[in-house]
Every structure is written in structure tokens, then in C-alpha cells.
Amino acid sequence: MTSVSYTIEPIQGRAVIQKNFVKLPERAGNYCNRRVTLNERFSIIERGYYLKPAELPKSTMPAPHVSLLCTKSVSREEIMASTLAKIEKKQMEEQRRLAKSQEASPCVSPPRSIESVSP
Structure with missing residues (x-):
């Protein structure tokens, strides 16, 4: 009741x-x-x-106590270094992909130098 x-x-x-x-x-x-x-x-x-x-009636069960423990001990410097490495890797992959796409496309003509014509 x-x-x-x-x-x-x-x-x-x-x-x-x-x-x-x-x-x-x-x-x-x-x-x-x-x-x-x-x-x-x-x-x-x-x-x-x-x-x-x-x-409201008081709860008969106490509130559970939860504590979180970090399983990886990673310093701030290690996090920054790994983040920078990921960014550099992504940039290198983007450059490789861009270079590969320029080599593979036969429709693109090589850049010409524009000579100035004097009147």
C-alpha cells in the first residue's frame, strides 16, 4: 500500500x-x-x-554511487601528438589522392607558359 x-x-x-x-x-x-x-x-x-x-514518499533504496575510472592513462601531450599525427596523415592522403587524380585524367592538358607579346 x-x-x-x-x-x-x-x-x-x-x-x-x-x-x-x-x-x-x-x-x-x-x-x-x-x-x-x-x-x-x-x-x-x-x-x-x-x-x-x-x-512524495522517501525512497527506501539509497542512490547508487557510481565512479568512473580511466582505463588508459594518457597525458595531454600524447593526445595532442596523436591528433597532430592524424591531421598530417589526412593531409598526406589528400595530396596523394589529388596527385593521382591529376595523373589519371587524360582530358587535362598540361599547363602552358604564357609568353608576353610586345606590340
Whole structure:
């Protein structure tokens, strides 16, 4: 058996529906100290109200204590060095790919030098 006491609060913007169920907030005691089914909760919501717990019960289980340990001991310098190595590797691959694409394309004519013609 749960020992939660509720108050029935109006939902803003539902005043038209609430006119038909004015006495519903007075019946909050019917929902206290027992499990309230979903059907009952939705019935209250359809009437323009919601169940608000007056006081939540204290949890019987303590909150779990979680601690994270780093399995790799990597210094800041090692991280920076590996990042720079990755960037350099990526740049080298890009240059190789660009050079390969220029060699493979037969449609591209070699660059010509432009000679200046004097008048």
C-alpha cells in the first residue's frame, strides 16, 4: 500500500470542461493512500484536472554511487601528438589522392607558359 496523498489541481486552459466537474477537487481523498490506476488518472485529466502529489514518499533504496575510472592513462601531450599525427596523415592522403587524380585524367592538358607579346 502506498502512502501518497494527492491534491487535484486544475489544468490551465480547460475551464470550459472544468465547469461540469466543479466538485472533483473535493474528492481528492478518494485517491489518497492507494495505487491510482491509469484509467482513474486519465479520467481526471479528461475532466480538466490532474493529480498532484502533496508529498512524495522517501525512497527506501539509497542512490547508487557510481565512479568512473580511466582505463588508459594518457597525458595531454600524447593526445595532442596523436591528433597532430592524424591531421598530417589526412593531409598526406589528400595530396596523394589529388596527385593521382591529376595523373589519371587524360582530358587535362598540361599547363602552358604564357609568353608576353610586345606590340
